[in-house]
Amino acid sequence: MALKGSLVVISGFSGVGKGTVIRHMMETHEGYAYSVSATTRQMREGEQDGVDYFFISEEEFTRMIRDHELIEYTNYCDNFYGTPKKFVRRMLEQGKDVILEIETQGANLIRRQFPDALLMFIMPPSGEELLNRLNGRGSETKRVIRQRMQRAAREAECIDDYDYVFINDKVEECADQIHSLIISQKARTDRNFEQISKVRREISEYLKGE
Numbered sequence: 001m002a003l004k005g006s007l008v009v010i011s012g013f014s015g016v017g018k019g020t021v022i023r024h025m026m027e028t029h030e031g032y033a034y035s036v037s038a039t040t041r042q043m044r045e046g047e048q049d050g051v052d053y054f055f056i057s058e059e060e061f062t063r064m065i066r067d068h069e070l071i072e073y074t075n076y077c078d079n080f081y082g083t084p085k086k087f088v089r090r091m092l093e094q095g096k097d098v099i100l101e102i103e104t105q106g107a108n109l110i111r112r113q114f115p116d117a118l119l120m121f122i123m124p125p126s127g128e129e130l131l132n133r134l135n136g137r138g139s140e141t142k143r144v145i146r147q148r149m150q151r152a153a154r155e156a157e158c159i160d161d162y163d164y165v166f167i168n169d170k171v172e173e174c175a176d177q178i179h180s181l182i183i184s185q186k187a188r189t190d191r192n193f194e195q196i197s198k199v200r201r202e203i204s205e206y207l208k209g210e
């Protein structure tokens with residue numbers, strides 16, 4: 001069956017606020033489905049199982065890999081994260097635009113499997129602001145913050161692989177920019193072959209019957 005919705009990968013350094021941007025975009029526009037990832041990391045305060053992540057054990061994660069239940073997975077700062085396959089397939093078939101909030105290695109694996117996927121990277125206004133946001137979260141130790149800044153430095157090297165970059169200065173603006181881009185992609189000629197062929201056919205039928 002042809003996949004109708006778009007696959008949208010949204011990456012950004014830990015602490016950049018991509019979760020807030022995505023939430024805002026989904027609250028203000030219809031037609032999106034958020035892919036809830038599986039992870040082996042500890043639940044943070046305020047997070048909900050099945051909403052933010054499926055929080056599972058390493059054994060369960062290993063089983064999901066073995067049974068080919070994940071489209072992609074990675075190890076990020078000593079924890080596993082992966083995208084469950086079934087939900088993504090089902091939503092795409094229903095015509096939803098599926099949002100994958102994943103890191104750069106996962107984005108790369110998605111691009112190889114879904115060449116039409118849109119890869120977007122959200123940047124902070126500055127490095128200093130990124131550090132402020134990570135500190136402001138209050139849920140991470142100094143060691144974890146340093147680990148995440150080191151990871152950000154590595155991820156910054158991968159931004160060139162993305163199709164678009166956005167700066168998250170104001171959440172609403174950033175969310176609107178991303179949404180507009182997703183919508184404009186739908187107007188691409190190569191995504192509208194069926195409609196183009198249909199109208200061509202109808203015009204030629206009209207001319208034949210004249």
Ligand code: 5GP
Binds near residue numbers: 012014073074102105
């Ligand atoms: P956090 O622990 O801050 O929630 O997430 C850490 C990183 O893992 C973030 O960059 C997030 O985008 C990424 N991530 C979350 N879920 C997945 C996933 O399913 N696959 C991959 N490759 N990365 C993920």
